[in-house]
Amino acid sequence: MTKKIDRRSFFSTFGKGAIITAVVSALPTKFISSIDRVSKKEKINIVIHPSAVKRTKKV
Amino acid sequence: MNDFRKSSDKLWKSLKDYNEDPEILNAKNNEFMEGVTDDFDSSKLSGLSRRKFLALLSASAALTATACTNYRDKGEIIPYNKKPDDVLPGVANYYASTCNGCSQSCGILVKTREGRPIKIDGNPDHPTSKGKICAKGQASILNLYDPERLTDPLVLRKKTDWKSVDGEIINALNNSQSSGKEIAIVTGEITSPTTKKVLNDFVAKYPNTKIYSHSLINDQQRRDAWMYSYGTDEYPAVKWNDANIILALDADFLGSEGSYIENMRKHTQRRETNGKIDFNRLYVAEGRMSVTGMLADYRFRISPDSQYEFVMALINELSSRGSSIVLDSNVKSKFGKYSSSKFESLIGKDKLNYLINDLNTNRSKSIVYAGDTLPKEVQIAVNFLNEILGNTSLYDYANSFKSLVKHSSTEEISQLVDSMNNGKVGTVIHFDSNPVFTLPEDFGYASALKKAALVVSLSETENESSAAGNYSLPINNQLESWGDAYVRGGIYSLQQPVIAPIFNSRQKEAVLLTWIAGNSSTFNEDIYHNYLMNSFNADIFSKMDTLADAKTFWYSALNDGVVNIKEKVQPNKFNIAAFNNLNDLSSSKDFTIHLHNNYFIGDGKFANNGWLQEIPHPVSKVTWDNYAAISPSTAKNLNVDSNDLLHIKVGNRNLTLPAFIQPGLADKFISIELGYGRTVIGEVGKEVGFNAVNLMSKSVQSSPFFFSNASVSKAGGKHELVSTQEQHALDDTFVKDFHRIRKIIQEGTLEKYKKEPNFLHEEKEKLFSITNEVKYTGNKWAMAIDLNKCTNCQVCVASCNVENNIAVVGKEQVSKGRVMQWIRLDRYYSGIPDEPIVSNQPMLCQHCDNAPCENVCPVNATNHSPDGLNQMVYNRCVGTRYCSNNCPYKVRRFNFFNYRDDFADSYYENDLTALVNNPEVTVRSRGVMEKCSFCVQRIMEARSDAIRDNRTLKGSDVVTACQQACPTEAITFGDANDPTSPVAKLRDHNLSYHVLEELNVKPNVTYIAKLRNTHSEEIL
Structure with a gap:
């Protein structure tokens, strides 16, 4: 048996949902999670070997 | 008649x-595998009310906005605020170096972008590799960025620092020395003269040291034979390009043995169909089905245990027709008892006579070559046969294979194990070797290791040997290392680092130099660099007749990557006693087990490389596994099918692994590839395949690689092997013998071609188009593939993978037909399963002028460029897969997942591995179709170069990745609108054809039909 909800109540719930969605999506979650990731990971450092001899002629 | 197979024959891909x-038949009818194209079954969906639907919709919208995005912070792109010298953003730099993937030490050229290596190709200046390297070399770039490399020194699996490691180990070495205990250094094959010097210096500092050299895949049987035959274990290269007739005895010299990249090049120089046609003829006698066997003009099924009798029978036959050396009665009695008649029933009288007559009439212009796994008795007999035939003129002594450190004998390794068991060994150093995995179990090496006081492993990753020791010390990858190699006469090559060490690793020689100095503070990043330069000046520069000073010469040598040295070579005389004293070998009536090299993962060193694990086996097309290959008749007798587990017992040694029914194998014979079944390795390679070393023994019969007293039984149970061959089948349920009738594979014989050069096009019909043809005025890109030269080596696939950022999908996805490689090397059989004839065909996007994929794309994601490319716009693609449905060649690949992210056993995404990506090529994600682009990024680069130089872009300015890598130059690319270009000429060649030409899709990949050099106009 389906629970009956009147039209006003439905749109009221729907509207609240939309507002919560907008607020939650505005939170800087990605920014916060990326700060966390950067702090945990060691950055990979790419350094060109100082003594390597680059080719001077066309390959 | 365009095809000379017997009309009853058909082409087939599997049994x-x-x-x-x-x-x-069902699979062919459904071009995608079951489940791939399944629609939603609406009846299985639960009923959903409107209310519930809207509630879920709003909830999912909220979830999507907050948590479900695939967002990844890739960091920011920041320009250099202090630009390194020699780096121009967006422009690649190239460095010459030397590969140490195997003992061939090929010259390589490393491409770097903004300081990170992204591609390895052959060094064109290297005299043997001539700009080509193998698939392992190509894909080895991934090893640099393997996230499971050792990052710091470990003591008992706990992170420590180099200073304490050095201090503790130097103390231990001094203790071992003062207490009279042995210090054992176990290495792989040493190819570097300077590394050898470091080892000698180590022995001088710690005189109790003994050096042991061991490698799983080796040519020791050949070296032993040459020592007996000619008094030296250095053997000459073969001038394959000068041989009219080649007989290979269980020798995969074009696929996995010796300098096979060089061999391929030289062999296919005699398969040229442009200009003067001067084909060689290749006979192969083998038990297994190798790449070389697939290419044979005549192939005989002879198992390794019968090869001795076969060679002796040939000696008997051919010596009776003349000999280049004097044969006394003793010698004659040695081979007189062997008759070729024994082999007539096995291989056919006609074929045997062809072989004998060809060898006889081509004396001094033919070569008989025994494989590395055959025992020294066969090798000596083959040396003798070549002497009789005068074939020694094809030996290239100037390019002989050098021997720097002798391979340790069984007795030497056994003594080491005894010493360890008796507590006489103080320190064991695994010097970039993995003897716990590569030594047969009955040596008892692993258990003896527990009794050594100190076990130190220098390796890039954890392995079975480092796991059994105290210290695991990270060493530099080859691209972070200095080094040199001297494996071929007259060729000295240099290795230089193209990137500073990514982790806290050290050059392995520098570690030893620090321990020699006896003080941790001695170490600096240049310690081995300076040592190498000094060694170079003393041994190489001092012998060069040059006006340059030492420093200039050093930089010049690094620029070139190789130094040619003049050496005096003196061929030795054959020692007839070596032949007279041979122990006669006889063939077995029991099962013969043949262990041999694999094609892509070496001795297990490359097992954690997803690209290499996923490249299909050149013959069976199986990926991510090894197996027991058996013939169809043997399978019938054993009542086994492919995937059934087989139990193999040799003495008290056992192995259970899946069977794979391989057409063309000898009967009562099993062939297994070594190098699989690693247990201590990264996630990609762990427990992939089965360790066939378990069947090897220190008690060698005739060769460590085959056994004639095996018992084989069905074990019960199955293990699924995944082969790519039955995937992407072209639909042929409506037409019997589709591949032959529709001329996908077109072949002929040399005899026929000489008589009727236009035989391929006798029945050509004119095709009409119902639409207006597009006129291409500027460049029009096209490719030609010469099937006479293609060996199915898969180097093009490896090169394409690296160049185009192709994802590894893992075994489970391959089993679903979702392999992502852009080039598929199709292998077709014809004839009967016991004696199949093999045809190979690289299949890639044909860049059709009337591309059927383009018409059906609803979003115009695939479309045509003005220069004839069938191109993909990834951002437009919505993943309908209509294009793949409509492609007659089945060359489009769909990203069913984000393969870089979703699979633990695949090419996973992490900050390190992502560095391997080519920045010029988009990394594709889930839901996107992809396929060969003709390396459009290289076309664009060549175009911008031409615009900058104010010149017209020529076809020869562009070299695709597959073309650059192809060891035999089978691939030609260029401008079809330029009548002088090689590709335009090949399109007009008598042997040129297009696959499925009658569809009138106007493909731009032209195939040059294969010619077989048989004795008739029929392909036998």
């Missing part, structure tokens, strides 16, 4: 195909 198994 199921040959037997018209309903499963295969």
Whole structure:
């Protein structure tokens, strides 16, 4: 048996949902999670070997 | 008549195909595998009310906005605020170096972008590799960025620092020395003269040291034979390009043995169909089905245990027709008892006579070559046969294979194990070797290791040997290392680092130099660099007749990557006693087990490389596994099918692994590839395949690689092997013998071609188009593939993978037909399963002028460029897969997942591995179709170079990745609108054809039909 909800109540719930969605999506979650990731990971450092001899002629 | 196979023959891809198994017919009828294209079954969906739907919709919208995005912070792109010298953003730099993937030490050229290596190709200046390297070399770039490399020194699996490691180990070495205990250094094959010097210096500092050299895949049987035959274990290269007749005895010299990249090049120089046609003829006698066997003009099924008798029978036959050396009665009695008649029933009288007559009439212009796994008795007999035939003129002594450190004998390794068991060994150093995995178990090496006081492993990753020791010390990858190699006469090559060490690793020689100095503070990043330069000046520069000073010469040598040295070579005389004293070998009536090299993962060193694990086996097309290959008749006798587990017992040694029914194998014979079954390795390679070393023994019969007293039984149970061959089948349920009738594979014989050069096009019909043809005025890109030169080596696939950022998908996805490689090397059989004839065909996007994929794309994601490319716009693609449905060649690949992210056993995404990506090529994600682009990024680069130089872009300015990598130059690319270009000429060649030409899709990949050099106009 389906629970009956009147039209006003439905749109009221729907509207609240939309507002919560907008607020939650505005939170800087990605920014916060990326700060966390950067702090945990060691950055990979790419350094060109100082003594390597680059080719001077066309390959 | 365009095809000279017997009319009853048909082309088949597998035994199921040959037997018209309903499963295969069904698979061909459904071009995608079951489940791939399934629609939603609406009846299985639960009923959903409107209310519930809207509630879920709003909830999912909220979830999507907050948590479900695939967002990844890739960091920011920041320009250099202090630009390194020699780096121009967006422009690649190239460095010459030397590969140490195997003992061939090929010259390589490393491409770097903004300081990170992204591609390895052959060094064109290297005299043997001539700009080509193998698939392992190509894909080895991934090893640099393997996230499971050792990052710091470990003591008992705990992170420590180099200073304490050095201090503790130097103390231990001094203790071992003062207490009279042995210090054992176990290495792989040493190819570097300077590394050898470091080892000698180590022995001088710690005189109790003994050096042991061991490698799983080796040519020791050949070296032993040359020592007996000619008094030296250095053997000459072969001038394959000068041989009219080649007989290979269980020798995969074009696929996995010796300097096979060089061999391929030289062999296919005699398969040229442009200009003067001067084909060689290749006979192969082998038990297994190798790449070389697939290419044979005549192939005989002879198992390794019968090769001795076969060679002796040939000696008997051919010596009776003349000999280049004097044969006394003793010698004659040695081979007189062997008759070729024994082999007539096995290989056919006609074929045997062809072989004998060809060898006889081509004396001094033919070569008989025994494989590395055959025992020294066969090798000596082959040396003798070549002497009789005068074939020694094809030996290239100037390019002989050098021997720097002798391979340790069984007795030497056994003594080491005894010493360890008796507590006489103080320190064991695994010097970039993995003896716990590569030594046969009955040596008892692993258990003896527990009794050594100190076990130190210098390796890039954890392995079975480092796991059994105290210290695991990270060493530099080859691209972070200095080094040199001297493996071929007259060729000295240099290795230089193209990137500073990514982790806290050290050059392995520098570690030893620090321990020699006896003080941790001695170490600096240049310690081995300076040592190498000094060694170079003393041994190389001092012998060069040059006006340059030492420093200039050093930089010049690094620029070139190789130094040619003049050496005096003196061929030795054959020692007839070596032949007279041979122990006669006889063939077995029991099962013979043959262990041999694999094609892509070496001795297990490359097992954690997803690209290499996923490249299909050149013959069976199986990926991510090894198996027991058996012939169809043997399988029938054993009542086993492919995937059934087989139990193999040799003495008290056992191995259970899946069977794979391989057409063309000898009967009562099993062939297994070594190098699989690693247990201590990264996630990609762990427990992939089965360790066939378990069947090897220190008690060698005739060769460590085959056994004639094996018992084989069905073990019960199955292990699924995944083969790519039955995937992407071209639909042929409506037409019997589709591949032959529709001329996908077109072949002929040399005899026929000489008589009727236009035989391929006798029945050509004019095709009409119902639409207006597009006129291409500027460049029009096209490719030609010469099937006479293609060896199915898969180097093009490896090169394409690296160049185009192709994802590894893992075994489970391969089993679903979702392999992502852009080039598929199709292998077709014809004839009967016991004696199949093999045809190979690289299949890639044909860049059709009337591309059927373009018409059906609803979003115009695939479309045509003005220069004839069938191109993909990834951002437009919505993943309908209509294009793949409509592609007659089945060359489009769909990203069913984000393969870089979703699979633990695949090419996973992490900050390190992502560095391997080519920045010029988009990394594709889930839901996107992809396929060969003709390396459009290289076309664009060449175009911008031409615009900058104010010149017209020529076809020869562009070299695709597959073309650059192809060891035999089978691939030609260029401008079809330029009548002088090689590709335009090949399109007009008598042997040129297009696959499925009658569809009038106007493909731009032209195939040059294969010619077989048989004695008749029929392909036998």
